[in-house]
Amino acid sequence: xxxxxxxxDASSSVSAHSHHDPHAHAEHEHHELGWWRTxxxxxxxxxxxxxxxxxxxxxxFFGFCLMMLMRWQLAYPGKALPxxxxxxxxxxxxxxxxxxxxxxxxxxxxxxxxxxxxxFLGIVPVAFAAFGNFVVPLQIGAPDMTFPKINMASxxxxxxxxxxxxxxxxxxxxxxxxxxxxxxxxxxxxxxxxAYDIIFNGQTMWLIAFIFLITxxxxxxxxxxxxxxxxxxxxxxxxxxxxxxxxxxVTAFLLLLAFPPLESAIIMQLMDRVGATSFFLPSGLVxxxxxxxxxxxxxxxxxxxxxxxxxxxEVYVLVLPAMGIVAEILANxxxxxxxxxxSIVLAILVLGxxxxxxxxHHMWLTGMGAVVSAFxxxxxxxxSIPSVIILSALFISLWGxxxxxxxxxxxxxxxxxxxxxxxxxxxxxxxxxxDLYLHDTxxxxxxxxxxxxxxxIFAVFAGVYYWFPKATGRRMSEFWGKVHFWPSLICMxxxxxxxxxxxxxxxxxxxxDGGQGWNLAAEKxxxxxxxxxxxxxxxxxxxxxxxxxxxxxxxxxxxxxxxKVDDNPWEATTLEWTAPSPPPHGNFLxxxxxxxxxxxxxxxxxxxxxxMQTEPVQPGERVAPEPTMSLGH
Numbered sequence: 001x002x003x004x005x006x007x008x009d010a011s012s013s014v015s016a017h018s019h020h021d022p023h024a025h026a027e028h029e030h031h032e033l034g035w036w037r038t039x040x041x042x043x044x045x046x047x048x049x050x051x052x053x054x055x056x057x058x059x060x061f062f063g064f065c066l067m068m069l070m071r072w073q074l075a076y077p078g079k080a081l082p083x084x085x086x087x088x089x090x091x092x093x094x095x096x097x098x099x100x101x102x103x104x105x106x107x108x109x110x111x112x113x114x115x116x117x118x119x120f121l122g123i124v125p126v127a128f129a130a131f132g133n134f135v136v137p138l139q140i141g142a143p144d145m146t147f148p149k150i151n152m153a154s155x156x157x158x159x160x161x162x163x164x165x166x167x168x169x170x171x172x173x174x175x176x177x178x179x180x181x182x183x184x185x186x187x188x189x190x191x192x193x194x195a196y197d198i199i200f201n202g203q204t205m206w207l208i209a210f211i212f213l214i215t216x217x218x219x220x221x222x223x224x225x226x227x228x229x230x231x232x233x234x235x236x237x238x239x240x241x242x243x244x245x246x247x248x249x250v251t252a253f254l255l256l257l258a259f260p261p262l263e264s265a266i267i268m269q270l271m272d273r274v275g276a277t278s279f280f281l282p283s284g285l286v287x288x289x290x291x292x293x294x295x296x297x298x299x300x301x302x303x304x305x306x307x308x309x310x311x312x313x314e315v316y317v318l319v320l321p322a323m324g325i326v327a328e329i330l331a332n333x334x335x336x337x338x339x340x341x342x343s344i345v346l347a348i349l350v351l352g353x354x355x356x357x358x359x360x361h362h363m364w365l366t367g368m369g370a371v372v373s374a375f376x377x378x379x380x381x382x383x384s385i386p387s388v389i390i391l392s393a394l395f396i397s398l399w400g401x402x403x404x405x406x407x408x409x410x411x412x413x414x415x416x417x418x419x420x421x422x423x424x425x426x427x428x429x430x431x432x433x434x435d436l437y438l439h440d441t442x443x444x445x446x447x448x449x450x451x452x453x454x455x456x457i458f459a460v461f462a463g464v465y466y467w468f469p470k471a472t473g474r475r476m477s478e479f480w481g482k483v484h485f486w487p488s489l490i491c492m493x494x495x496x497x498x499x500x501x502x503x504x505x506x507x508x509x510x511x512x513d514g515g516q517g518w519n520l521a522a523e524k525x526x527x528x529x530x531x532x533x534x535x536x537x538x539x540x541x542x543x544x545x546x547x548x549x550x551x552x553x554x555x556x557x558x559x560x561x562x563x564k565v566d567d568n569p570w571e572a573t574t575l576e577w578t579a580p581s582p583p584p585h586g587n588f589l590x591x592x593x594x595x596x597x598x599x600x601x602x603x604x605x606x607x608x609x610x611x612m613q614t615e616p617v618q619p620g621e622r623v624a625p626e627p628t629m630s631l632g633h
Contacts, residue, residue: 041156043148046583048155049134050471053464056126057555059162060457061548063117066110068545071538073102074514095174104512108177109202111510113165115180116206119318120213121162123456127321128255129158129220131463132248134471136224138576138583139242141233141592146226154219161212168205172196176206179510181311184280184303185295188272189287198274207270214263217255224252233575235594239345240613242574242598243338246345247324250352251317258313258356265306272298301366308359316355318452319419320348322459323390326412329466330394332572333409334401335609337599340393347386347393354383364432365439373432380430387423391416402602402609406570407481411462414489415455422450425500440510443503446496454492461485461551468555469569473581474562476554484551491544498526498533505530571610574598578614 042048069088072081078101081088085100096106137145145151168175173196178187182203191201198204228249232241241249268279278298285295331338338344357379360368368376394416403409425447428434438444461484469475506520507530514534515521521530528536568577575594579587592614600611605621 041152043144043152044585045133045137045145045148045151046471046587048151049130049132051155052125052133052158053130055159055162056122056130059117060122060126061552062166063114063122064545064548066114066117068541069102070107070110070114071534071541073107073512074534075538077513077516092169092174105177106174107512108179108510109169109175112176112179112182112206113169116176117165119180119314119452120210121158121165123318123452123460124217124314125158126460127325127456127463128248128251128317129154129216131244131321131325131460131467132220132224132251135467135576136245136248137227137231138470138579138587139245139574140228140231140236141575141588141594142227142231143586143588145223146230147223150219151223154216154223157212157216157219161209161216164205164209164212168202168209171200171202171205174202176202178203178206181307182206182269182303183307184269184272184300185282185285185298188269188280189285189292192273204270204273207266207273210266211263211270214259214266217259218263221252221255221259224248225256228252233592233594236575237594239342240594240597242324243327243341243344243348244321244324246348247320247327250348251320254313254317254320254352254355258310261306262310265303269303301363304363304366305359308362309356312359312362313352313355315451316351318456320351322415322419322456323348323394325459325463325466326394326415328572328574329408329412329462330397331599331601332466332570333404333406333412334398335404335601336397336401337597337601338393339396339399340389341597341599344390344393347389351383351386351390354379354386358383361430361435364435377430377432381427384423384427384430391420391423406465407476407478407485408462408466410482410485411458411465414485415459415462418450418454418458418492422447422452422455425450437506438503440508441503442499442507442509445509446499446503449496449499453496454489458488458492461488464555466570467576468558468562469565470576470579470581470583472559472562473564474558474560475565475569476558476562480550480554484547484554487547488544491540491547494540495537495544498537501525502530502533507531571608573600573610573612575613578612 038044039047042051069081069084080100081097081102082100085097085102089097089100092106095103096109097103133145133151137143173191176182176187176191178190187203191203199208228241228245268277271277272279272281276294278294278296280300280303281292281295281298282300283296285292327338327344358376360372360376361380364373398413405413425443429438429444429447465476465481502515502521505523505525507515507518511518511521515531518531523530525533565581567579567581570577573596575592576583578592580589594613595616596611596613598613600613602609603611603621
């Protein structure tokens with residue numbers, strides 16, 4: 001069936017002429033596309049999703065390597081790093097590794113770039129853009145994204161931003177040192193002066209890279225929203241959408257609304273650095289004993305407000321796609337419907353709304369008044385309620401299930417308690433009295449990383465193992481998947497659990513010497529001082545790095561040599577499993593028509609324990625009443 005005919009069927013309540021011609025033209029061209037247009041500058045959502053996935057996984061591994069370098073300095077401060085230290089020193093110069101010993105400036109660069117790369121170049125592109133691009137059009141029965149060329153532009157903006165960020169390591173002075181939050185006025189005045197180029201310095205290149213990354217996210221979010229609204233298949237009502245699609249829909253709105261304030265702030269900071277403006281430079285600023293001539297009238301707090309107005313919704317940009325992935329895998333591997341589907345859909349909508357009302361809980365130390373701090377403490381506690389609803393529904397979904405512990409299910413079920421630990425340990429940080437002590441300590445690092453490392457990244461791994469057969473027609477090795485899973489799970493907890501103890505001892509997150517020179521770090525807990533906990537944490541981090549090697553080999557080896565599977569190897573119910581594996585141009589051989597909800601498992605009286613969304617309801621069949629929402633079709 002032609003893609004244009006598919007599209008007319010697929011958007012039942014929306015006239016098809018708006019996307020008929022471009023898609024028909026794309027199909028006409030398909031047979032003539034060369035290698036570059038097919039695999040590099042592709043407008044096919046599946047190719048773009050795979051581009052995002054592989055690029056994002058590479059950046060995730062690179063960001064993880066930066067952390068492993070930091071862990072050497074924390075475990076053995078002032079000692080030369082064998083072999084690798086000399087190589088880095090030769091490549092980046094003595095300003096990074098002096099005789100194999102890490103300099104404080106390079107440690108600060110590693111800290112700033114680890115956070116930036118892991119979040120903005122790793123997790124967000126993989127969890128949102130990669131899985132969203134590949135899976136969402138398939139799950140809603142669409143032939144492609146609404147705006148294929150904008151989709152391609154989104155990836156290439158991301159790629160250019162990542163290339164600039166990577167290149168900043170090699171300019172004089174090295175990469176940005178102002179932390180992943182780039183707080184002013186430090187980031188306004190860092191890497192400036194006669195020794196630095198006005199553009200080709202770490203901090204300025206960090207800002208320029210971010211402009212491309214934000215533009216990429218804005219283009220992608222517009223595309224996702226338009227696609228989910230306009231291109232759903234016939235019969236795909238809002239309450240028949242898989243929960244993963246809802247998660248991507250809300251995430252796209254978070255990016256669309258939260259990123260523009262940060263992009264404006266980035267441009268303002270860039271102008272402070274290269275255009276002699278003073279948006280964030282306060283009056284009377286003195287640097288190296290001399291007054292800063294252009295300083296005056298600016299507000300460092302303005303940067304914090306604009307940054308955290310993005311960066312708190314950004315936390316949910318990391319978490320919501322992960323919840324969506326986990327929900328799909330849990331329903332499939334428990335062989336029963338998700339518990340409380342409508343309640344978790346409403347919860348995720350409330351979560352998206354509330355995420356814009358809590359940003360200032362990152363700013364308790366700025367001295368806000370009692371009324372304002374009371375408001376943000378209240379909203380921060382309230383936002384935990386929809387998170388608990390979703391997590392509880394996922395836990396309850398396990399009850400009474402016929403659970404299959406496949407590799408995707410291992411990673412998905414582990415997400416639940418790990419995310420729970422991250423969420424519960426965030427509650428003390430919601431109160432300014434506790435946060436005054438815990439702020440910028442290792443407690444905050446542990447809390448946040450439980451959400452995004454054994455939380456979101458484990459969900460990402462679950463999604464890779466789960467949808468890999470759809471993308472390639474082959475399954476990744478279960479054995480090597482488990483070899484990847486168990487050391488990763490153990491090491492994650494050995495790394496981050498002791499950080500709660502270090503943080504409660506008062507150890508600061510940015511101490512270059514690991515805390516060895518500070519009395520706070522000398523106090524003992526569980527038999528080791530705060531400083532000495534750095535050694536077992538670092539060993540666990542290095543072992544976890546080794547544990548990713550089976551995944552990397554398994555991923556690329558399975559593309560050509562993995563076990564061949566049919567179109568629905570997991571016996572799932574959602575639309576993507578009705579398409580061929582891998583899906584052709586246009587995705588479906590015939591336009592799908594949806595008759596059921598997304599998780600019709602173990603229906604009474606059926607010969608199989610799964611019923612696809614495309615199977616018509618039989619006369620006399622017992623079906624659960626479908627939830628409704630007044631959003632229209």
